[in-house]
Amino acid sequence: MPAIIDTIQGRRAEDHRPWPRLIVTPDTWRKVAEEIAAGNATLLGLWGDAAASCTVHMAFIERDSNNIAVVSLECPDETFPSVGALHPPAIRLERAIHSLYGVVPVGAPDQRPWLDLGFWGVQHPLGARTPTPDVRPAYPFLPVEGESLHQIPVGPVHAGIIEPGHFRFTASGETVVRLEERLGYTHKGIESLMAGALIERAARLAARTSGDSTVAYGIAFAHAVEAALQMKAPPRAQYLRALMAELERLANHFGDIDAICNDASFSLMHAHCGILRELVLRAAETCFGHRLMMDRVIPGGVATDLHHDGVMFLKNALQHFRRRFPRLVELYDNTASLQDRTASTGIVGVELARQFGAPGYVGRASGRDFDARKTPGYAPYDEVDFAVPVLTAGDVNARIWVRIREVEQSLALIEQLIERLPNGSIATALAGGAGEGLGFAESFRGDVLVSVRLDGARIVCCHLRDPSWFQWPLLEAAIEGNIVADFPLCNKSFNCSYSGHDL
Amino acid sequence: MRRTLFESLTHRPLTEAPPRIGDKVLGELASRFDRAARRWLGRSLSIREVDAGSCNGCELEINALNNAFYDLERFGLRFVASPRHADVLLVTGPVTKNMREALERTYNATPDPKWVVAVGDCAFDGGIFAGSYAVTGGVSNVVPVDLHVRGCPPSPNEILKGLIALLEQASKKAGIP
DSSP states (O other): OOOOHHHOOOOEEEEEEEEEEEEHHHHHHHHHHHHHTTTSSEEEEEEESSSSSSEEEEEEEETTTTTTTEEEETTTTTEEEEEOOOTTGGGHHHHHHHHHHHOOETOOOOOSSSSSOSSSSEEEOOOOOOOOOOOOOOOOOOOOTTEEEEEEEEEOSSSSSSOOEEEEEEEEEEEEEEEEEOOTOOOOHHHHTTOOHHHHHHHHHTTTTTGHHHHHHHHHHHHHHHHHHTOOOHHHHHHHHHHHHHHHHHHHHHHHHHHHHHHHHHHHHHHHHHHHHHHHHHHHHHHSSEEEEEOOEEEEEEEEEETTTTHHHHHHHHHHHHHHHHHHHHHHHHOOOHHHHHSSSSOOOHHHHHHOOHHHHHHTTTOOOOOOTIIIIIITTGSOOOOOOOOSSSSSSHHHHHHHHHOOOOOOOOHHHHHHHHOSSSBOOOOOOEEEEEEEEEOOSSSSEEEEEEEEEEEEEEEEEEEGGHHHHHHHHHHHTTGGHHHHHHHHHHHOOHHHHHH | HHHHHHHHHHSSSOOTTTTTTTTTTHHHHHHHHHHHHHHHTOOEEEEEEEEEEESSSHHHHHHTTTTTTOOOOOGGGEESOGGGGGGGEEEESSHHHHHHHHHHHHHHHSSOOOOEEEEEEEHHHHHHEEEEEEOSSSGTTTOOOOEEEOOOOOOOHHHHHHHHHHHHHHHHHHHHH
């Protein structure tokens, strides 16, 4: 089968790097959507663009060749053929485009607003900026019909120390018949703040898209900017970035295993994994001067070199983790009452994970082996050995085991990275100029995609696509048929980002 | 499991004990807290955390207060699930317009006397998100704030310090020496 990218016709955007961007006709746009819906390619992102006379962009990766491309459709009449009509994973992305830019997906199966809850004072804030109507229309939740059903509204303020969002459960007795999410509560308008910002400020904004993935966002943003400016970070910076990224992955995976077990009321795992997480954060502070390593990755390199005792400190920490973690894994594996809660709970089918291009552990627990560190891949991960663990059971238990295996891989990666850490400078000054770039990074949660257009030292527009976009809808599917009391477990095993999704 | 539990019994706790030499910050915090808290609230303070649109960085550090190193509950401070049970609202984020009403309602649902601690730089004045169409730009624009804990995000120790400062302020307000 010929590559999709070779069969589509369009005007090539000259300055888009490293993958091609083609400006296409509505017919070609539809054809690409059909290829994605047929499973010949996976949707990577779908976003609007106010700067270039109302355009929508769609990024995808081909199944067989792993070619990545972006197609762009100019919409002078402010409409575009709906991708969601053919491919459900695009529905929320299109609803967000409509709410933010006012561009209408024609034929879309769901026309309700997304992210816009009616409080901004403006509609389509990145487009026509019309005033919000005085009376806020009620949000119609999807209808549920049947006998003896009851609804449980939850949020936006939740019981724990977590982010805000609304969950509307419909249950028949204890069993969840439908969960519908309503998100957007943490929408901060990051894309509007990005437009016109200096690169330095934009990097700080990108680092605060989702605080738990601040390093990954920093890397993805830096990759996009460096691609646009046709430059690379020095080798030492690439290694230090990877070192920070793996520390971030360790901290979050320890934290997630802790939180999932805590939601099954197994406090021993909660306590001990919490200790490991804290030790990672303290190691990060010692090595890089900040517990979450915020703003340590900058376009062109990294802002802080590894502390002179860093290598020794990391080696000691690794030794500790290697001693403690296997015993916690054994504890998890041998506690039947805990397994009883996690095994066969909240299953995401392999086909659904494939269709949605489920990122991170959600995909990898359901047979999808995608990892941005391997495909498209970026330095220095091509110089170190690591495996991408994949399971197929798709339940809470599988998502825990993927994390356990990834912890082991990250420990091995950190060892290799400090072993091979090159000497040299930690940052290259940014070259000026204009251009467009697309960048990836694998956060602990999955692949982060950043698209950026630069003009000199300023951002023209920037889109950040969190992995959660392709995970949140699957949570709705995972909880169906489970009992209400298992929702916290399912939710923690997904640990989607509200802030990253809401932007 | 037996081995892990047994070890926990025989090993010294990881909790950074208040008087421990070499950890001045926590030690100082604990003794100050003990005096102030006992005087005003009988050693107990219930905290309801409200994320008003943060990037979730502050939540990570607030959660860390519960781990074995900080062990918040030994100070009589604990997180509760409902504002109806709370003395303190710990609010993070620039208060997005989408969260404004929810924050107001949470505040109104909290019984008096109550205090509000705004955690993080964006809770102070919107931080890096100030000026966006989607944020109100700081907690004090929506509900009265008793104390700001700055930082992006502030460390668990800084947050703990803030809670103690609040207690002292509250005691002063009430005219307790």
